[in-house]
Amino acid sequence: MESFYTSDVLVIGGGLAGERAAIEAAASGLKATILSLVPPRRSHSCAAQGGMQAALGNCVKAAGDNANWHFLDTVRGSDWGADQEVARMFAEEAQVAVREMAYWGVPWTRLTPGKNSYFIKGQRVEIDEPEEKAGMIMHRDFGGTAKWRACYASAGTGHSVLYAVDSEVSRLGIEVRDRMEALSLIYEGDRCWGVVARCLRTGKLTAFLARATVIATGGYGRIYGKYTTNATINEGTGAMLALNTGSVPLGNMEAIQFHPTGLWPSGILITEGCRGDGGYLVDKDNIRFVAELEPEKQELASRDVVSRHMMQRVKDGKGAPSKFGPHIWLDLRHLGEAHLKTKLREIWEICRDFAGIDPVKEMIPVRPFQHYSMGGVRVNKDGQAYNMRGLFAAGEAACWDMHGFNRLGGNSLAETVVAGRIVGQRVAQFVDSETLDVGTALAETFVKEQEARIADWMGRKSGGASVYDIRDALGETMIDKVGIFRKEQELQEAVEEIRGYLQQIKTIGLRNSAAGVNPELTFALRLEGMLKLALIAAKGALARKESRGAHSRVDYPQRDDKNWLKRTLARWPLGASEPELSYEPVGLLDLPPGERGYGHATRIPLEQDIEDYNKSVDAAQKAAGRNDTVEPQGSQIKWGAWQQADGKAASS
């Protein structure tokens, strides 16, 4: 049995962010090793459908687009919860990243010059695309953006980008250990040295030692049980690794996105590109209610706003009835067969395979489902986790934090490759000046800890609830009480219920004792962590007495910039029975807090002068435990540049 393995850079997670970071390390001559729960091409990145945001400005409806616009839309989308330094860095680099993907072979949909027919705000519009842009990367409209910006490959964008990036991983000969699950970090004090991982082929444990470790494991949507668009593997395994150190905080775990259009009732994602390309949301009376409520953006307001309108409609008794409960209709019929079978081909297939309907002729039953985790391992702008040298995070697993309290559609796919690229470079720089200075005795301590955990589960008597029963109960608690609309009493109940589940799992056992990988044991080892993440999300939501982005408190409907222009940090001290919450400023403010341009929320303004606020940011972050072990990139903000995006809309 192999018990120790060493590498320069260890990447946990074989999706887009992890693979892109590993490429950066390998390209600078380092040995990178990727551990992945599944073969990398099966990662959840492959399920991203409609597009990747990058302000190339190629088609007529994207004319004049640039990083300033992308920055503005991202910060407004975040409801000012984002770190604006990161949002700026991201917007600048996204254009490079999408072109790099073209260089690696992504078959981006390209611009066809001459007359093109589009659906815009309910009207068929013909636009002459100019000859000089022929063959450049095409854009489609997405929610919450001022310009058409999403670059796409039909509705299989994530698949094509993941295959291109994994091809590059193969070309560089980067080793990928698939079916390998990290169970614990190996660390000494505030220095991380790798992970203990369990092989999902054999059940055996191995210590992977490295000079730097990158968590890129995606989100934690499965704490919502079946009420999520996420893959079965999105169980927050990376966040747990960080949390279980006791010192590394998670950021904004209550910031959880619901996607307006999950296929009802299975929750399979139906891309925002459907609405971007002109699809309608209608109620049981065939009324385009979202277009009425949002005259400016119509169906393309941000996801948090559209999801709330839809669920309110259902609550008002206007949902279309079905045996699984009421839903909203997504109507794509007017887009025509040719469009649906080419530019939205995957949607046409999903409807056929999973709902038995033909969207050319029939409307699609949809409802909002949990979709994205804005929260995650809190990192600084170099991707470095707080309080733990040598530990980095990127992609959905991280709270970097360019999404704040609401992510714009198409910004996550872009984040994976942008963050992978930037954080990968920082990791390579960090590793350059570090030697692998760790004894096997330390690793063995952590291996023994995991062996004991496994032996404990295998040795317990079964009976009562199963691990799956508790998972299902957690899902119901989360969707009912920590969902789209939140309020004090329900959140308090959720906290109590999750505390109950945490007690309950100590009393239950497995129902089989099979040797080897044992799928029930595999899940049992994740369950406690899922419950902890859920408790942090619920407590964070209970404490945050305002409404911001996807966090919507019906008892505190205003966005409160006076008291809550803050990021939640959650640690779980070793041996404690409860997490500890603390707060830090959202970061430097370039774009002053203002109106988003959709959603009609009122707000309590920031009392402080922006300059005073900005002066306090650095000091406060340091006091909260920011750990600049890597030479920071320095402020990336181009102060005031957003004002040049477009006089009128930019200052509104």
Added chain:
Amino acid sequence: MAENTNKARTLKFDIFRYNPAEPEKAPFMQRFEIEEAPYMSLFLALNQIREEQDSSLQFDFVCRSAVCGSCGMMVNGRPALGCQTLTADLPDTIALHPLPTFGLIGDLSVDTGRWFRGMVERVNGWIVRQDEFDRTALEAPMDDKIAEKIYEADRCIECGCCVAGCGVANVRPDFLGATGLNRIARFMMDPRDERAQESWFEVVSDAEGVFGCIGMMACDDVCPKDLPLLEVYSYIRRKAVASIFSDGKDNPAKL
């Protein structure tokens, strides 16, 4: 569909069982019975069996929406994606086996990951080009019809159904299978790839490549993504022959 019948059926699943960590137990078929539910897929059925009847049962699902390619399995003798297969389309008795041609991990779980990484390395399944990426340059233009054509081939989700259903792959482990040849075709038609026709000829023209195919075309029948594998074979064969006479790429948009 099941919802139209008056009474729910009792489904009988006969599932192949073998756990390599318990080699003393010979492989066997185990029967499970569950009540059919509306729109029940094998994803839902197998999870229900695992959670209610036998929690040691091994199988793989990730996306449960037919895009990740994890859940290929033999369903009544035919390769298919479990998540995409509805019980309503199956008889009362359903036999499930792991995909052949791949290493067995346990029960219905097979090691497609290593097979596909090996295939990608064998065919150099990436864009081969001499220039370095220039971060200051605009993207090189491409006709959208060519992009669509590449995308059509790029849609393969590497589930392994075409390999498992292939008469040649079942007796010749090195055969690239339809998925391997499709991957080659994808790069052959990509104008960004600078490989000369002859270099493809070396990979595809032996018995492990396109001329190993004996034309049963089960791959085309079982592909869950409806990839045009018949066209792929004829395209590569045509190119292999043409490469004897010419070294230029033709226009893939005309295919």
